[in-house]
Amino acid sequence: MGATVVIGWDMNAALAMARALGVSPLIAAECLSEIEAVMVRKLNEQMAAERA
Template identity: 80%
Template structure:
């Protein structure tokens, strides 16, 4: 998380941690590596929209 002049915002996920969690859940790492960037982009955008609305 970064705190620019306008407030805090999420920039992205820790992909190593996300892949480790996928591995622990039994998800094929190749599938996780393929899908996680798209999921991350949507989640980051939605979290930032929600945080902006809470200000």
């Protein structure tokens, strides 16, 4: 059976959350891709460690 992996975030939801928090959409769009890359990598590492 294949392992579950995270491939990315729902960016529409992430931008909506940023907007609800009062964060500029321009700033959020600029920062979210870098934050997403780190979080995806770390979540996948954590899930792999839990399977081992």
